[in-house]
Amino acid sequence: MRIGYARGSTAEQSLALQLDALRPAGCERIFTEKASAGPSPRLGLSEARSHLRPGDVLVVWQLDRLGRSVKGLVDLVGALAEEGVQCQSLTDGIDTTPPHGRCFFHLMASLAQRDRALIGERTKAGLEAARKRGRVVGRKRRMTPSKIASAQQLRRGRLPPREVAHALGGSIPTLYRWVPASSR
DSSP states (O other), X not given: OXXXXXXXXXXXXXXXXXXXXXXXXXXXXXXXXXOXXXXXXXXXXXXXXXXXXXXXXXXXXXGGGTOSSHHHHHHHHHHHHHTTOEEEETTTTEEOSSHHHHHHHHHHHHHHHHHHHHHHHHHHHHHHHHHHTTOOOSSOOSSOHHHHHHHHHHHHTTOOHHHHHHHHTSOHHHHHHHSOGGGO
16 A cells, blocks of 8 residues: 655645645555654654555655654654555655665665765854854844943942843843843
8 A cells, every 4th residue: 555645844835746746656545744844743644654554655755754854764764664664755766665775765865964964064164264254153142242331330220130131131141141240
């Protein structure tokens, strides 16, 4: 039996494209849901898995519909394989039914993991290069020098920290980070 699974990441995302591809692919049942691929429970995928039997094929429009991370995807496809269930991705041209399909899936997953690692390395190198050029990277500071001076003046005037933080649009921990209690 071929069982389809379609997932939209947001409530507004239409599943029409995925459904239009899954129906002609011979899926006898199609399970859908609109949920992030993150750690939240994916009820549609759980329901699809509960209907899968050894020899069945789980069909998706694209592999990223099954999971966001390479590890999560490999773990899911591995768990399905242990249950005797294979996977097919229509747009990626991946079918784990034949042995060469399983090999190709793992090769593609490894390449994707390598790409993700390279992106992280390039990002770190770019940030370091920007720092060397004197560029400030990261989130914009909430406490500017003028706000720090204002906070010090308000604290010297014995205004409670909660009111000072509120007046400057920050939190009490941020206030104490920039204007320690000992520097009033």
